[in-house]
Amino acid sequence: xxDRPAPSRRSDFSVRYPISxxxxxxxxxxxxxxxxxxxxxxxxVNGWLMQSSGTDIRRLPAVGLVAETGxxxxxxxxxxxxxxxxxxxxxLGERSIVYRLAVFQGRSDEAAADGxxxxxxxxRDSREVVDVPAQIRVTLAALxx
Amino acid sequence: xxDRPAPSRRSDFSVRYPISxxxxxxxxxxxxxxxxxxxxxxxxVNGWLMQSSGTDIRRLPAVGLVAETGxxxxxxxxxxxxxxxxxxxxxLGERSIVYRLAVFQGRSDEAAADGxxxxxxxxRDSREVVDVPAQIRVTLAALxx
Amino acid sequence: xxDRPAPSRRSDFSVRYPISxxxxxxxxxxxxxxxxxxxxxxxxVNGWLMQSSGTDIRRLPAVGLVAETGxxxxxxxxxxxxxxxxxxxxxLGERSIVYRLAVFQGRSDEAAADGxxxxxxxxRDSREVVDVPAQIRVTLAALxx
Amino acid sequence: xxDRPAPSRRSDFSVRYPISxxxxxxxxxxxxxxxxxxxxxxxxVNGWLMQSSGTDIRRLPAVGLVAETGxxxxxxxxxxxxxxxxxxxxxLGERSIVYRLAVFQGRSDEAAADGxxxxxxxxRDSREVVDVPAQIRVTLAALxx
Numbered sequence: 001x002x003d004r005p006a007p008s009r010r011s012d013f014s015v016r017y018p019i020s021x022x023x024x025x026x027x028x029x030x031x032x033x034x035x036x037x038x039x040x041x042x043x044x045v046n047g048w049l050m051q052s053s054g055t056d057i058r059r060l061p062a063v064g065l066v067a068e069t070g071x072x073x074x075x076x077x078x079x080x081x082x083x084x085x086x087x088x089x090x091x092l093g094e095r096s097i098v099y100r101l102a103v104f105q106g107r108s109d110e111a112a113a114d115g116x117x118x119x120x121x122x123x124r125d126s127r128e129v130v131d132v133p134a135q136i137r138v139t140l141a142a143l144x145x
Numbered sequence: 146x147x148d149r150p151a152p153s154r155r156s157d158f159s160v161r162y163p164i165s166x167x168x169x170x171x172x173x174x175x176x177x178x179x180x181x182x183x184x185x186x187x188x189x190v191n192g193w194l195m196q197s198s199g200t201d202i203r204r205l206p207a208v209g210l211v212a213e214t215g216x217x218x219x220x221x222x223x224x225x226x227x228x229x230x231x232x233x234x235x236x237l238g239e240r241s242i243v244y245r246l247a248v249f250q251g252r253s254d255e256a257a258a259d260g261x262x263x264x265x266x267x268x269r270d271s272r273e274v275v276d277v278p279a280q281i282r283v284t285l286a287a288l289x290x
Numbered sequence: 291x292x293d294r295p296a297p298s299r300r301s302d303f304s305v306r307y308p309i310s311x312x313x314x315x316x317x318x319x320x321x322x323x324x325x326x327x328x329x330x331x332x333x334x335v336n337g338w339l340m341q342s343s344g345t346d347i348r349r350l351p352a353v354g355l356v357a358e359t360g361x362x363x364x365x366x367x368x369x370x371x372x373x374x375x376x377x378x379x380x381x382l383g384e385r386s387i388v389y390r391l392a393v394f395q396g397r398s399d400e401a402a403a404d405g406x407x408x409x410x411x412x413x414r415d416s417r418e419v420v421d422v423p424a425q426i427r428v429t430l431a432a433l434x435x
Numbered sequence: 436x437x438d439r440p441a442p443s444r445r446s447d448f449s450v451r452y453p454i455s456x457x458x459x460x461x462x463x464x465x466x467x468x469x470x471x472x473x474x475x476x477x478x479x480v481n482g483w484l485m486q487s488s489g490t491d492i493r494r495l496p497a498v499g500l501v502a503e504t505g506x507x508x509x510x511x512x513x514x515x516x517x518x519x520x521x522x523x524x525x526x527l528g529e530r531s532i533v534y535r536l537a538v539f540q541g542r543s544d545e546a547a548a549d550g551x552x553x554x555x556x557x558x559r560d561s562r563e564v565v566d567v568p569a570q571i572r573v574t575l576a577a578l579x580x
Binding site: 370 | 453454457458465474475482485493514515
Binding site: 181210212 | 326328
C-alpha cells in the first residue's frame with residue numbers, strides 16, 4: 001500500500017456538494033460503510049448536474065450510465081456530521097466524462113476518500129452509446145476553470 | 146383507504162431535521178422508495194438526539210432499539226431536493242419513547258408522509274429493557290413544549 | 291408494550307420468499323437495521339408477484355404503489371444467514387391489497403418481525419387510482435387458500 | 436473506453452457466492468444501481484469468509500477494513516433474478532488481501548461487472564495495521580488452488 005496517492009485537499013475542488021449522513025450509513029464497525037461512499041459520488045455528480053443545469057437530466061434523450069468507478073479510502077467517516085463531495089472533471093470526452101471526486105468531513109482539509117467516476121452517455125431507450133448532450137457539456141464548463 | 150388521516154403540516158412540528166436526498170433514494174418508479182422514508186425517520190430521531198444532547202448516544206450504557214414503526218404515504222418525493230423531517234414526542238414512557246414524524250419537501254406545507262417510531266431502551270450489552278437514560282429525557286424536554 | 295401481539299409462526303404462511311442478508315444490512319448495533327426489514331417486505335411482495343405471475347409487473351399499465359406500511363420488531367436478525375419472508379393477503383380490495391408479512395431467520399419458528407404492507411394500484415402514467423389488474427388478482431388467488 | 440478489459444467468465448472463479456437481488460437495488464433507470472454492486476462485493480467477501488471459516492470474523496481481534504475498491508461495469512443487472520459473485524484472491528499480502536470479484540446473472544457466462552476489493556487488517560480497537568489473522572489465511576487457501 002506504499003504507493004497510495006496522498007489524499008486530495010478541499011482547495012483542489014472549486015465545486016463541493018454537501019450531503020447529510022444517515023444513521024444507516026454506518027455499519028457494524030461504527031463507521032460509514034465503504035459502499036456508501038459510492039452513493040455519495042453518484043448523488044454529488046447527478047445532483048450537481050441537475051442543480052447547475054436546471055434540468056432533470058434523467059428525462060433527457062441521452063443519459064449518463066456509470067461505466068467505471070473506484071475509490072481509495074484514507075480515513076473513516078461517521079454519522080451525524082454532513083460530508084462534502086468535491087467534484088472535478090478529469091476528462092471530458094466525446095461520449096464519456098471522467099470525474100475526479102473526494103469526500104470531506106469535519107474540519108479536516110484532507111479528503112477521507114478519493115474517487116473516480118466514469119459516465120458514458122447512452123440513448124435513453126436503445127442504450128446505444130451517443131455523444132454527451134450539449135446541455136451537460138455547457139454545465140460542465142463551470143467545473144473546468 | 147377512506148379513513149386515512151389528513152397529512153400533518155409543518156407548523157405541527159417545532160423541530161424539523163433537514164436531510165439531503167440521494168440519487169439512489171429513487172426506485173424504478175422515479176420516486177423515493179417507501180423504504181427510504183424509514184431511513185429518514187431513523188436518521189432524524191437519532192441525529193437530532195445526538196446534536197441536541199451533544200452526546201454520542203450510541204456509546205451510552207442504554208441504547209434505543211426500534212420496537213415498532215409505521216408510515217402512511219400521502220405524496221411522492223423526489224431527488225435532488227432536500228427533505229425535512231418533523232419530530233414530535235407522542236408519549237414519553239419510563240422505558241420507551243413514541244415519536245410522531247412527518248416528511249416534508251419543497252414548498253408544500255403538507256407532509257408527504259406521516260410516521261410513527263417507537264424506541265425501547267435496552268442495556269447496551271445484555272439487551273435487557275431498562276429506563277430511558279436521564280440524558281435522553283432532558284434532551285426530549287425541548288420537544289414537548 | 292404489553293399489548294404487543296405474539297410473533298406469528300412459519301406455519302401461518304403458505305408462501306415464504308427467501309432473501310439473502312447483506313453485510314451492510316447491519317448497523318452500528320450489530321444487528322439488521324430496522325429500515326432493512328421494509329426492503330425485505332418490498333422485495334418479497336414484488337418478487338413473489340413477478341415470479342408467480344411470470345410478468346414484469348413494473349411494465350403493466352397499472353402498478354402498485356405503497357400507501358402504508360408498518361412493522362413490529364420482536365427479535366434481532368443478523369448477517370450472513372438468509373431470511374424468509376412469509377406473505378399472506380389480509381384483504382384483497384377493488385383498488386388495493388393489504389398484505390400481512392413476517393420475517394424468519396435460522397431455526398426459530400417464531401417471526402423476528404411482523405409487518406403490514408398496503409399496495410394501492412395506480413395508472414402507471416397518470417398516477418390515478420385504478421382497479422387491481424386481473425393478472426395480479428389471479429396470481430394472488432394462490433395466497434388465499 | 437477501447438482499453439476496457441474483456442469481462443471475466445464464470446469458470447474463472449472456483450468460488451461463487453449467491454445473493455438475491457432486491458426491489459430497491461434498481462434505480463430510476465430500471466437497472467441495478469452501480470452502488471449496489473459494491474454491496475454485493477462486500478457481502479460476498481465477508482459472507483464467504485464467515486461461512487468458510489465458521490467464524491464471526493467481526494469479533495476477531497483483527498478485522499479487515501476496506502482500503503480500496505473499484506468496478507468496471509459491462510452489462511446491466513435487474514431484479515428479481517439472483518446474482519452470483521465470483522471470488523478470487525489476486526494477492527495475499529502480509530497485512531492486506533487483494534480480491535478479484537465479478538458479478539454474474541442469468542444464463543450468461545460473462546460477468547456483468549468486474550471488481551477489485553482490498554482489505555487491510557487492523558486491530559479492532561486501536562485501528563492500527565496488523566497481520567492478516569491466521570484463521571483468515573487458512574480459509575483463503577481454498578481460494579488459491
